[in-house]
Amino acid sequence: MTPTRRAVLVSSLAGLGGCLGSADEVSVECPVPVDADGAARLGFVGDVMLGRNVDERWRDDPTGVWDGMADRLDALDGLFLNLECCVSARGDPRPGRTFHFRAHPSWAVPALDSAGTVFASLANNHVLDFGPRALTDTLTHLEDAGVPTAGAGPDRASAFEPAHLAVGGLDVAVVAVTDQSPSYAARADAAGAAYAPLRPSDRLTRHWVGGALARARERDPDLLVVSLHWGPNWETAPSETQQSFARWLVDRGADVVHGHSAHVIQGVETYRGRPIVYDAGDFVDDYLVKDGLHNDRSFLFELVVTDGTLSALELVPVEITNSRVTPADDVAARWLRDRMRSLSAPFGTSVERDGAGLRIPLGDC
Template structure:
């Protein structure tokens, strides 16, 4: 049992609280839907642990062409955000491409994303990516060999991965990493591209309908959550590539699934896939980031959506509790991510406030960005 877990149990015991026993911070924060738990609020301090979350990191196609032969490519791709990324204790990203030199473009698809390992893996490592989610609709763009190469290349660079693998069991296996002295379990799932789903004996992604009423979701995702809880982590993260593109608010199914995840032990729900920002909800003291948008890519900017603007989402953990979510504005300047300028930052603040308002989420100004306080009061 981790020191964090012991402290959480001791604090809860002094407060006379019943624990669900689903993990370190999850225990304090009421991880089970059957048990009501109230914890004292926590105020973030400068020495709070900071874990970053970003949406699509697509290092293929034109991004790969721009940076793969540039000796500064592994750092230059992160632009003016690099120091901020390196200052984090850990970073979780959706890797929206395979990392390999093998394979041919999959027939019948419009877009194919593949990054060259020699520069892409050092790029992820230099940005401090602790864990890459691979459960998305591009890991099989260049066939099964390129898919299985991806987690192997990442591991060689010291980057953990989850959400795709040589078979279904491997795809749904959680990654357990250490971030700032905390044990963090990460589960990656997707409801995109069923044809990319891992089979019993075949490579693919951790696919399920991501509907809490669907038996396949309950069996596959429920099993992955159980495996993550069995690792007795201090923090349990679910990173989900879900829902349609160009939609600015989550469907009722996405909302129900996100809450289902929290009720079964998830401390953080990290969503992506729409290519645009969606709002943040705080449910039982846990942040649900419905869509974190695009972080770095070469995508065309769709009229009216500003898919080139997003946030670096920073979860702050202080004194054994989830304290706050800090949103740092960023812009994608074609194959490079930079800190957002004043106009873009103002647009991002207004947009996130509006899209979080339906969830009654408290959103505060914090410098150029925003802050969402977290409370574990039921």
């Protein structure tokens, strides 16, 4: 996708003062406006599952899975998502698992490209559904398509390696980790996901996640994103442990915390001027809809970076119908607005009406 917006973001990671943290924290700067020729707009969504019925339906029409969202996606500088399936035609279903998700590369790769995908997190509990051969295929197909990934690899070190990409005039680093399915964890000599308990007090977490953050900061990125596949399904609020871990990440340099896994939206917190999306919900899949939870409804979260400042998070209501994502109708959009206001209220988040969606101002440390 050709970038439609460009901006220069002053790095929040250089030790130049601003908001102060404790001695073991990275100094997190208040954003400093600089001259720029526009704004960058980066999209963040939750789980994208292109297997099973989605795979069967859209093999002959890769762009159809995005339905009426195509123009909105095309207006982004790039889309960040959690890819909750393998992209492969090989491998055998993992024994002992209830669900196995795999999409054929012939259509899944063009579909991801047509959505403007610039990053796919593979740190999740489906990356090994068809074994290490399918994981290898997934990595190869996405690399060949120019889609950076993080969160899985042929061994533990590579799974925890940050991704680096250029999007919308920004140098972006992404760390992707999960606390789901320990049996899928990459090991020193075995393929898998970047697994850690995701508790600030855990030694493994401090070593592997803290190390990944440090390596991401070495290249002095304009924006550091942490993508988290975490927590139990169907929970509408993050646990205290999740909240403390998300803030721990920001204290160590994260500019955006991008959560997913619960299959339902959770609230948004702004901490030290940075957005914490505790769970972005599901963006496209074929899952059954749980009564009262509306896991078929979520948002496209658009991070706006204007004149070097993280200025806003704009929430565009969407819903899943017939294995595709579409703009939410009036009823669904109203439900989503009310739900997000309610879920974000405990964090004191300022949530404003913005057309059919919502807007969360950012930038105040």
